[in-house]
Amino acid sequence: MTSLVLFGSFAILLLLSVPIGIALGLATMVTIFYSGTIPIEFLMKELVTSVDSFPLMAVPFFILAGEIMGKGGISERLFNFANALVGNKTGGFAMATIVTCMFFAAISGSGPATVAAIGGIMIPAMVRQGYDKKFATATVAAAGSIGVIIPPSIPMVIYGVVGSASIGDMFIAGIIPGLIVGAALMIWAYLYSRKNNYKGSGEKSTLADVGKTFWEAKWALVIPVIILGGIYGGIFTPTEAAVIAVVYGLIAGLLLYRELKVKDLPKVLADSALTTATVLIIVGSATAFGRLLTIEQIPAQVANFLLSISDNQIVIILLITLLLLVVGCFMDTLAAIIILTPILLPIATNIGYDPIHFGIIMVVNLAIGFITPPLGVNLFVGSGISGLSIEKLSKAIIPYFLAMIFALLMITFIPELSLWLISFTD
Template identity: 55%
Template sequence: MISFILFGLLAVLLLLSVPIAISLGIASTVALLVSGKVSGSYVPQGLVTSIDSFPLMAVPFFILAGDLMGQGGLSKRLVDVGRMFFGRYTGGLAIIAVVTCMFFAAISGSGPATVAAVGTILLPAMVKDGYRPGSSAGLVASAGSLGVIIPPSIPMVIYATSANVSVSKMFMAGAIPGLMIGAALILYAWYDARRQGLTPSDERLSGRQKLAILNEAKWALLVPVIILGGIYGGIFTPTEAAAVGVIYGFVVGAFVYREISVASLYRIIAGSALTSATIMLIVGTATIFGRALAIEGVPMALSNAITSTIDQAWLLLLAVNVILLIVGTFMETIAAIIILTPILLPLATALGISAEHFGIVMIVNLAIGMVTPPVGVNLFVASRISGHPLESVVKGAVGPLVVMILLLLLITYVPALSLGLPALFGM
């Protein structure tokens, strides 16, 4: 009865377009109160204790760092570097979009932030150069999902907290899969440009112009080196790295590129605070939802049902991929991680699957969910920025989605792609 209330009320609220955090909170509160197994103070206490975590402090810092760097001119310089290297190839602008998303992913840790920062600059230019609007927006929306796969990644921090594994090891495990997906999307961008009949740009830059572009962009190119090098070099923790990123982004944006004013700083901080508050509310209510499931014994029942029919790792991974691809179409990434990790991870580890490898599989699945309707947040961001209908953007994302799903299967069944780099560094 309680499980029916929990899932039934959540489904009704989601169908009524109630925000995911509010839906999770209402469904959990009603179910727990009806069950009578906990006191009325359980929910507010849970909201506080669920976000009382040092690793989670990295989330608002990475969000603010990404916003500061996006508004401070760093993303614009990355685009200029991309034009210098890839502008003369067929599909140059599309390739630049993917490459810039990969760089910005190593700054922001967020899919929607990556789409917004890169799409604002490149989508108008791509349409002007003859790219189909829907295809361009769909590609940028898909490449933006690299923001949660290439470290640092906000969902990786959430997963590491939920699974009690090292954030640094998760970051390292996501590096090769993220770069592989990025490389595959670059090949797709080249192929799609040829299919559209687009020709390379005839613009040629002199050696002096190239050096000027690199010199102008050096501060932006240093960001991944500072953040990831500091983490893997043991200089600071991922949480401290996020704080360093905020300081660096502010100093470079305000005093080097001088594109952050007092007025824009207020807007950046306010926007980042709103995004952080939304994520933390989702973390809190999703945790309460997960605890309500545990109180009702749903994880154990589901575990017994799955283990009674699946006793091989490859079958479990296949089932998990199907489940997560479906869940990703209608549930926000962070909420899905917090709710599903305690349910699915014990099943995986019981069959000898590494928690880090399983985490990468989960995050890649949910990254794909960012570009699958109805809750494909990257699609909505790309549609808003490009000014083109959502249906057009969805059609443009079909090709990149196929590529990402194929890479997902490779990552799923070749654990060395996730675990090789951490093992190389003795993690």
């Protein structure tokens, strides 16, 4: 009955449009009062201790780094380089947009931030090139999901903290899956563009053009190398890498590209502080919610239920995938990771999945939630930029959704795609 009160009150609060972080906290509080066996101090303690974590400090710094780099002239230079690589192909602008999002994903660590930074430039540009606005917006919204798959990734940091997994290993493991998702999106963009006769720029890029745009974007492209190289070179931890990213972003924006002005910094700091506060409220509330689930032994009940359906590895992982896809439609990615990791990770390891591989599966599953309504935060960001209704955008995103499902199945059933690069660091 206690679990019914917990999930029931949470569902009612969501239906009332209460923000998810607040809804998780209130549902936990209601359940505590109902049970009468847990002191109310439990909630306050969890809200504080859950965010008192050195690895978790990486989250606000990566958020700040993304804000700085999004306003520091990096987005346009990344696109110019991507356009020089594939812009002259059929559907070149669409594919260049996806490649740009992949580059920016290696900087921001956030899906919505990637959509906001790239969409503001690329959606109007694609429309001017003759692309349908629905397709252009869907392209950016889908590609923005790669922001949490290619490292650095804020959800990977959260999974590492909750699942006691190496954040550095999670970052390395996300590289190939991120490229696979990007390739799947580019294949659909090419097929749709060929069908609708969306030609490329028609101007073949020379090696000199590629070299010039690469050189202009060099300060942006070197960021992932510094972050991952520093972590695996033993120079700094993932949290320290996030701080390095902030400092580097300031140097690039203020001194190298000179498009970020000192007068812009107060707004950048305010925006990142607001995002960080939202994230940490969700982290604290979701942690308390998850601990209450553990006290009520709900993870064990879910595990027993899944294992009672079948002991076949493929059936169980498909059931977990279906659950994550549904949850991603209704719940924030970070909250879902905090709540579901303690439930699903033991099941996954029990059927033979590596914790790092399963973490990538979770992140890719929940990344798809960025483009699935009713939550679909990338859809809302894209809608705000293009002016399209969520209904129209939701229909246009379906082929990209299917492409991401195909990529997800590859990542799920071919563990080497996630674990191969890690083998070189052992």
